[in-house]
Amino acid sequence: MTKPGTSGLIFNEPELWEKSREGRCGISMPRSDVPRADFDPALTDDAPELPQLSELDVVRHFTRLSQWNFCIDSGMYPLGSCTMKYNPKTNEVQAARTGFAAAHPLAGDQFSQGALKLMYTLEQMLGEITGFPAVTLQPAAGAHGELTGMLMIHAWHAKQGKQRSKILVPDTAHGTNPASATLCGYQSVNIKSGPDGILEPDTVAEAMDEDTAGIMITNPNTLGLFEENIKEVCDIVHAKGGLVYGDGANMNAVMGIIKPGELGIDVLHLNLHKTFSTPHGGGGPGSGPVAVVEELIPFLPVPKVQKENDTYSFITDCPDTIGRMHTFYGHFGVMVKAFAYILSMGGDGLKRASQLAVLNANYIKESLKTTLDLPYDRPCMHECVFTDKTVQEHHISTMDMAKRLLDYGFHPPTVYFPLVVDAAFMVEPTETESKDDIDQFIEAVKAIVKEAASNPEKLKSAPYLPKVTRLDEVTAARKPCLKG
C-alpha cells in the first residue's frame, strides 16, 4: 500500500438545532423524591433555547461528526513542535477510575491521599527528568505554564528590590513566549539566531543588560536544533542578574540525554499533552507543569503538595508565592494520564523514546533533503524544517503541498512556523511512528513534489477527499458567523 488516504462513505449531518424537534429529550430525568420548591418568577426566565433531541439523534450526530476528523489513531501527524505521539489507552482507563474521576477537590487531605500521593510523585518524577528540585502541576496548559514561570521571574526581581522592563526572546520563539512576557509587563527584545540556526553568545551578550529580566529559550529550538551554546548563554544572562526561562515544549528530543536544570535554566515548563502522551482532545485540555531551581521555590503557586512521613497534604502558607493560577490544583485528570505513561515507560523507556524520536526525524531529513530544500543541513533533533524553494518555480507553495498531503492520508506538518524560515514545512514524526509509516510519508512527499512539476493545478485546489475542500477563511474573518 503506497497511499493510506482514500475515499469512503462520509455522512452529511446538519447542525443540532436543524434536527431539533419540539418535545424530544435525550437525557434520563432523575426521579424527584422531594417536594417542588418554586422560585420567585422575577428570578426565572424561559428555558434556554437549546435544541431538543432524542438520544439516538445525539449519538448519531456526534458519531457522524467524529468521522470527519483526522486523528492520531487513524493516521500520522508529523507536526513540528507538537509531539503528536500515540495516546495510550490504558492512560484513559486510569483517569476514569472512580477514585480519581469522582474525587471532589475539597474533600480534605485525609480523604484525598491517593490524589495527593499521585501529584507529589509526579512532581518528583518530572523534577528527576528535567533536573530540578521542585515542580508545580498547577498550570493548565503550556502557555499557562509560561505565564506562571514569567510571573515567578517577575516576583523574584521584585524581591531583589529592582524590577526590570525587558526580556530577551529569540526570533525562533513560539508566539506564546512574547505574549506571556507582555502579560508580565515585560517588553520583548528580539534576538536574532545565527546563520547556523542557533543562538550566538555574542548576540545575547550585546543585548543583555541590567534592565533585562532574562531570556526565554527553547531547547532544542523550534528549528529542531540543539542550542549548543546554551551554557554560555545562561552564564551571560546570570552574570547581569537575569534569569533563564526554558520553554520545554521540545523535551521529547532529550529525555535521559540532557537535563535542562543542569544547563543553567532557572525555570522550565513542560507540556504533558506533548512529551508525556496525554491526548490533544481537538485543542485541549492540556497541562503545563513548571519546574524551578531552589531559588525560585518560594514563588511557586499555592496550594503546594507536601509530604511528611507517609502522609500528604496541601500547604498554602507561602508568603512569597505568586498566588494561584487555577481554581483548584490544575488538570488532575491529565496528570493521571501522564503519571501512568511515565510508570509504563520507566527511565530507560523515556530515553529510548527520545532516541527513536531523533532517529525518525533524522531519517526523514536525510530521505527528503534532495526532494525539498533544507535550509539547515546539519544534524537535527526530533524535528526538521524544509521550505518550498524546490517547488516555487511551479508556483506551488508550502500550503499547497500541505493540502495535497491530506489526500494522501497524512496530516500536514507544521507550516509557516518558525518565522525565521520562509514558508517553513516542519516535520516531527515522534517515536511512535514506525519505519513503514515514515517510509509511506516520505513517498507521499516525493510524489507530491513530482505532481508539483507535472500537474501543479491539482495541488492548488487540493484537498479533494476530505469532507470539505479549501474553505473561505477570508469571508469567515470579514463577516464572522460565530453561532447558529
Added chain:
Amino acid sequence: MRYLPHTRQDIDQMLAVTGHADLNQLFETIPDSAKTKTALNLPEALSEWDLNTEMEELASKNAACGSYTCLMGAGSYDHHIPAIVPYLISRSEFMTAYTPYQPEVSQGTLQGIYEFQTMITALLDMDIATASHYDGGTALAECALIALNKSKKANKIAVSSLIHPAHRQIMKTYLNPSEYEMVEIPADENGLTDVGAFNAMDDIAGVAVQSPNFFGNIEDLGSFRAGADEKKCLLIASFTEALAHGVLKSPGRFGADLVAGEGQSLGMTKSFGGPGLGLLAGTKKLMRNLPGRFVGKTTDSNGQRGYVLTLATREQHIRREKASSNICSNNGLNAMTAAIYMASAGKNGIREIAQLNHDKAVYLKNKLVNAGFKSVFSGPFFNEFVVKAPSGFADKRRELVEKHNLYAGVPLESYYPDMTDHYLFCATETVSRQAMDLLAKEVQ
C-alpha cells in the same frame, strides 16, 4: 515496549541512511559537557497489568470510591453524567485529534465547537461565546483584563467579595505585574454584594459580580448594570454552577457586557478539580477584544457549508507580544463534552434538572434547620446555601465520611475567618431524599 515499534532491523536500516553508527551518535551536536551523566532515576517500567494494580491502589486511597453522597459544591459539582457522554467523547476522532488548524480534516471538532459556542450563547443569552478556556477563574481574570485594557482612564476593577475565593486569587495573580488595582466590594448582612458600596466607588473600568454567588445566593445583577451604566464601565457577570442558567434569568438578560464561568457541571467529572471548562461570552461590540479561539461558519470552494477557526489575528501566534492574552489551547474535549451534554438534556431537560437541583437544596436546608442548624441568609439561592452548625459538628462531619460515605458541606472558616462553624452545603439532582434524611437524623 509496545509504544515503540522499531525493531533492531529497522534501527540498523535507518542508521545506515542517517550515517550514524549507533543511536547515541545521533546526539553528537550536543556538547559532552551538556549531556547528563546520570541515568533517569525512575521506577522500573510497569506492565499494563501491574499498572492497573498500582493505580487501583492509589485510587482507592481517595474517599470517592463506591457510592458516596456529595453535599459539597464550592466550584466543583456532582451531577449525573449520561452514559453517551463518556462513550462519545472517548471516540478516537475526538480524543486524539489535534487543534483544527487544518479545517478540511477537522470538521468534526469544528462543527462540534461551533455548536458548543451557539448553545453557550443560548444558555447565557449573550451574543458571542469563545471556544472555551481553562476554567472559570482564568476566564474571569481574562475578562478583568479586557475591561481594564479597554478603559482609557480608569485602572481599577471592582470585584465582589462573594466571588469564589479562588477566582479572586487568580485575578490578583494575573493583575499583579500591572498597574491595575482590584477593589473589593463588601458583602451585606444578606450574603449579597453591597450595591451601595459599589455605587460609591470611582475610577472603575469594570465590575465583576458572581451569581449565584459563592454562598449560593442569587445576586441582583440589574442594580449592578445600573451602577455600571452610571460609571460607564463594563459589567462582568460570573458563575461557578452553569446549570443555574437552566432556570434562572441569565446574565445576558441583565445586559452583562462579559460573562465568565465554570462549565464543569455540563457533563464533566469532578476529577479532583480539573480539567474543567472555562466559559467566556461577550457582546458583539467586544468581539475583537475577546481572547481565545473562535470557530466560524463559512463555505468551501464547492459552496458546501464548513467551519474554520477564525479571527485568529487576535491570538498569540500572530500578534505575539501584542496579543491581549497568551492563551493557546482551549479545553476542546471538555467543550465537546458540554455540547453533547447540552444536546442530550436539551431545552426542557436542562430546565427540569436545574429545577430538581433547587428542590433538593431547599429540602436539605429545611431538614438541616429542623435538625438544629441555623439558617444564615434568607434570600433565594440555587443548589448551595450557608448554615451555621451546632458546636462539635466538625468531628461529626468526619465521622459522616468514614461511616456513611457522606460529605456534609464545605467548612467556610478558611475562606471567611469570622464564619466559624459555618458550612456551605450543596444538593444536586444526585442526592437522594434518603441520604438527606439520614444526615438530618445523624446530626439531630
Added chain:
Amino acid sequence: MKSIEELNFPSDVKYTDDHEWAKVEGDLVSVGISDYAQDQLGEIVFVEMPEIGDTFGQGDEFGSVESVKAVSEIFLPIGGEIVEVNSELEDAPELVNTNCYDKGWLVKIKPDDLSEMDSLKDQAAYLEMLKG
C-alpha cells in the same frame, strides 16, 4: 503576489518607507496604504481605526490592517488630528485591496505641520526603494 511592474503607484501622492501614502486635499491630508502594501497583505479582512479626535505624531502607529493570517501596523505619514475615518471599510474592508488610493482611503487628518510632507518619498523615490 504581483511584481513591481504590475502594481500601481500614482504620482499625485507621497509615500512612506512603511508603504503608506499621503495626499493633500485642501485643508486636510488623506492617508492610505500603497498598492504594494495591500498586495503583500493579501485579502484584507479588517481595518482597526483610531477614533475621530485622536492625535498622532509623524510616524506614530495609528491602527492596523489585518488579513486572515497577518496583522500590519500602519503609521501616520505626517502628524495631525484624525477628523474622518473611512466607515465604509467596516463592511467592505476589501476596498483597500481593490481601490487603495481612492475608495480604500483610511483616514483624513488635519495636519500639524504640512512641511512634514517634504520628508516623504515621491513616486520615483518610492519605486526606487521598492526595486532596490
